[in-house]
Amino acid sequence: MQNSTYIHKSAKLYGSSRIGNNSVVLENVILGYxxxxxLMEITKAGIEIEEYDYPGSDIGSNAFIRAGATIFSNVMAGNNFRTGHNAMIRENTIIGDNVLIGTNVIIDGNVSIGNNVSIQGNVYIPTHVTIEDKVFIGPCAVLANDRYPIRGEYHPEGPILRKGASIGANATLIPGVEIGEGAMVAAGALVTKDVPAWKLAIGCPAKIVDLPEKLELLNSI
Structure with a gap:
């Protein structure tokens, strides 16, 4: 930690957590949970979390982590990382530079997020999701990774969002679908099959139509 980083006295840093220069960590943030x-090792040993040595979270420079955010162990985020309030990012998530994770977003771990990504409030992202560079995910969108929950053996397969894809508010993506480069998913769409690059998925269930020519450019994030 550098002298130019502000960490509120109510924040908790566990394990070997690190946050870079020129960063702000606000009330009741937890880093490296x-x-x-x-956690089972710690409870079995009968010791306090603060006394146990394990990998925490590693956050780059110029971060701004708002009140109530929880970032688990083995999370790595690049520079210019920002969160809204009460965001939760679970273990083994890798995040690039210039990424926004909005208020109340849940990322359930084992997720890869590229650079220049914007994830708006109340989005749910399950395990085993890949999000490439310049992706936008609108508020309240839901991604899924299990086609038949509790009706068979669990084989998580999250969606893949290719470079520059946009997901509209309240859209739902079923397990395993791929949203192609520059493709768009309309607000409220239910995506049950792959969306080719530079196409638009619209409706419930979604139909694939041509993307208007004026929208054939990568997101400016």
Whole structure:
């Protein structure tokens, strides 16, 4: 930690957590909260979390982490990382530079997020999702990773969002779908199949139509 980084006295940093220069960490933020297997080791040993040495979270420079955010162990984020209030990012999530994780977003771990990504409030992202550069995900969108929950063996397969894809507010993506480069998913759409690059998915269930020519450019994030 550098002298130019502000960390509110109510924030908690666990494990070997690190945050870069020129950063702000606000009230009741938790960095490096132990993932389940580490937490079990700690409770079995009968010691306090603060006394246990394990990998925390690693956040780059110029971060701004708002009140109530929880970032688990083995999370790595690049520079210019920002969160809204009460965001939760679980273990083994890798985040690039210039990424916004909005208020009340849940990222359930084992997720890869590229550079220049904007994820708006109340989005749910399950495990095993890949989000490439310049992706926009609108508020209240839901991604899923299990086609038949609790009706068979669990094989998580999250959606893949290719470079410059846009997901509209309240859209739902079923497990395993791929949203192609520059493609758009309309607000409220239910996406049940892959969306080719530079196409538009609209409706419930979504139909694939041509993207208006004026929208054939990458997101400016």
């Amino acid at each position: 132990p993932q389940h297997n580490i």
